[in-house]
Amino acid sequence: MSDTTTGDLIARSNRLGADPKNTNYAGGNTSAKGFGTDPVTGEPVELLWVKGSGGDLGTLTEEGLAVLQLDRLRALVDVYPGVGREDEMVAAFDHCLHGKGGAAPSIDTAMHALVDAAHVDHLHPDSGIAIATAKDGEDLTTRIFGDKVVWVPWRRPGFQLGLDIAAIKDENPGAVGCILGGHGITAWGDSSAAAEKNSRWIIRTAQDYLDKHGRKNPFGRTVAKKAALDPAERRAKAAALAPTIRGIASHDRPMVGHFTDDERVLDFLASANAPRLAALGTSCPDHFLRTKVRPMLLDLPAAASLEKMRGRLRELHENYRAEYTAYYEKYATADSPAMRGADPLIVLVPGVGMFSYGANKQTARVAGEFYLNAINVMRGAESVSTYSPISEVEKFRIEYWALEDAKLQRMPKPKSHATRIALVTGAASGIGKAIAARLAADGACVVVADLDLARAQAAAAEIGSTDVAVGLAVDVSDAAAIEGLVRDAVLAFGGLDIIVNNAGVSLSKSLLDTTEEDWDLQHDIMAKGSFLISKATAPVLIEQGMGGDVIYIASKNSVVAGPNNIAYSATKADQAHQVRLLAVELGEHGIKVNGVNPDGVVRGSGIFASGWGANRARTYGIAEEELGRFYAQRTILKREVLPENVANAVSVLTGPDLSHTTGLHIPVDAGVAAAFLR
Incomplete structure (x- = not known):
């Protein structure tokens, strides 16, 4: 039965993860419960298969699943010491693993284990997060979904959140899922197909409501002087600014960059409300972990000279570093990880586009994709309400979470030319x-x-x-x-x-x-x-x-x-x-x-293949195919x-x-x- 269970789970995960409307890259997790065999007793044992830490739903394979024994996971409820010692529960998951291999259990494992459903999906769709980050998100949830989807107030991912969602499902037998305030959605079902159907229904229903009831211009009027430049002009300007901005993003450590002039980015940057919304930052934990708490926004017209833009970018960088350092010092505690650098990971240039940065190209590209997700979220929330992300102290608790820091420490040592x-x-x-x-x-x-x-x-x-x-x-x-x-x-x-x-x-x-x-x-x-x-x-x-x-x-x-x-x-x-x-x-x-x-250098050489080799061979009176060996014999080491x-x-x-x-x-x-x- 486990082969069928995991096969259905992986297929469902890949389908959901392949569509950015459903979740962002490496965002969310899916699970399935079923039976396997205890290798010691030979008796059936109830298991949980859940996407492991750091994996991506769209490319998930069986190796990316964590496999745990459900009876042991459920027994953790009796020893849970409370939210003040939440992090200890992740280490406890290791004692619930079934067999060898598999991925490390993620922080969301409790949600999947404790919810009384055979299949659970936790996703980060833009439409769902738009409702989750709206100022009146709880009322909107009832208005949009009735009693089929329940509002869950913001809580940092962990064991208590799993207990909260499990209780909500028990208390609302007609519900198929919930909106997690400031975060995303969770859905469930008795079968893999039912869970996927419910997930897609929540996402589609939220988007339909936004499309039908949302204001036409949620970001406000277009500011003419910040409107998009012509494609050739903006790419030329982006290329001219890229070295300056990369230097800014690499003040503390070298970064690789990515640029996009996606129409949705340009529309956002040309709007009157962009400065206010950019300053509020992102909300979903997956977003600001990759984009930092907020972007750096250039406050000049698109037609400003390159010299003026470069000078202002450097000034803004100094301000950004000071503000980020103050943010860290305000919320850091004695056991907080060290500050990971005060440079922006997202730099926005009206009329030109978005520059995003990371330790490699994929990370930089994904950071940009996440900020585009954040723009979509802000558009949705502003269209039906007011965008209201989680507080800065909660953002800090996620960004400098010891568990997230431990994940970074487990990453392989960079290669010699990484970031170059x-x-x-x-x-x-x-x-x-x-x-x-x-x-x-x-x-x-x-x-x-x-x-x-x-x-x-x-x-x-x-x-x-x-x-x-x-x-x-x-x-x-x-x-x-x-x-x-x-x-x-x-x-x-x-x-x-x-x-x-x-x-x-x-x-x-x-x-x-x-x-x-x-x-x-x-x-x-x-x-x-x-x-x-x-x-x-x-x-x-x-x-x-x-x-x-x-x-x-x-x-x-x-x-x-x-x-x-x-x-x-x-x-x-x-x-x-x-x-x-x-x-x-x-x-x-x-x-x-x-x-x-x-x-x-004869073998594989384009120069030698183009006629040089034949001519050199004639010069030395040898066959062309002997040229490499001929050169080797005239060297001290006699090596080709x-x-x-x-x-x-x-x-x-x-x-x-x-x-x-x-x-x-x-x-x-x-x-x-x-x-x-x-």
Whole structure:
């Protein structure tokens, strides 16, 4: 029976979690009760399967369920010490687990265990939270649902809330669920289908009421000077502001960013009531845990100059930090976790959009999605009543809850390049692709840039989702194309930290056979291209105030002359000297500039595959397929150099262990004595 029970539970959870109208990402939990077998006695035992802590309903699998013995959970009622020692009950759940494995039980486990129903759903739908955060939410609940849904006053999630909801169900046998003040909804049923039907009915009924009875302009009149800019203009302005705002959000710790100019965000920001509502902050615990207690809102017209916006954003940041610190100090107790930073996670710019931040791209994106949920909630509550979130002291009790802090402490240690954003040119193949893959494996977000958009996107998709890597097109010899690349890159991840000038091409020709066009082509892509990329990205690194790394993939040929490659070697020497020049110039901003000098990287190389390999093989009088081994035999170590070896060097140069190294060229050539740097 347990297989059927869990199968139905997971299917129901996935259906509910797949629709943002039902719940937000990782929000809410579902459960089912049934029977299993006690592995010790062989006797039937009543069990509870419930979504574990930190999981997401839309992607829930059996491994994400906590499995507990119901008789032991129910026995906790007799030893419950009261709300003053609420947190102790979560540790008690561990003593109720059935078998090994499974997810850690969440704080909401008591709600699912104690409610006398076979199936329970606890969800965070925008429509339900709109009623839950309305000033007269209790009256609205009766008006909308009659006696089928019962109002539960705000209470922090925990064992007592489970007792409250269990009592409400017992006292209201005709009810199918409840509205949890300031929080969300809970529904139940005798079967999985019945619970899902009741959940959907509550959500739909709440939304229908809002649609039918809500005021047309719940956020008030539109303020013309804060109306949305034209799409191209607002994205250009967003890209120009992104480095400043990322620096603001990363004052205490580095952050990755996400930007959205969703129409609902722009409408909210253009409204007369946006300042009042933004100041009230969010209400649902899942919301402000990811968005902080309130956002930072720029109070300038959309058409204001970039210089004025940047200056005002910095002023507002100082105010925000002071206010957040005061909020923490006002409500913190002796046993409160330490303040986790005073920077905003949501920054709102009227006419432009919303910037959201997190420790990685997914967290940043989800923070933005949660604030959009909050906007939807405020719209609904204001349309039929007045938005009235839970008090600041209650928000603090959630935000700095010891149990939430413990969850953060259990997270894996960040990888070496976590929160860093890399832009790699020529990254659809060979060395560039290996570098992009290595940096992503080290925890970085990566922009895979290449002349061929389809190949760039395919390479990015191999690396991971768009939360990890994106593919963008660029002709590095075209300054306008590079401007577009930088704009799209900072909008993708919020900024830049690592620039890898890798794009290259080569023609193997002697001096007399090298044409002017051959010379210009190679210099335009490598010498000029590297210069243009560095010139376009340096302002982003400087404005962020977070330091950064610029890496040039030069060559052994930048040091040693080889036969029949004058244009290639000359442009590589140009790149090598750019490293020295920029290391001196950019060092005052904390930006390190280093180079890597590979040699003989044949396998997987786009340059070698494009004809260079065949020409070099003819020069040395060998078959093309022998070229890699030929190069290896002329080295000190007698090892073939692979793209991954170059990627390893880039990883080290941009990682934490070489934080004091700039102006360096690392040879990755298996040992070519003539190329030793002196």
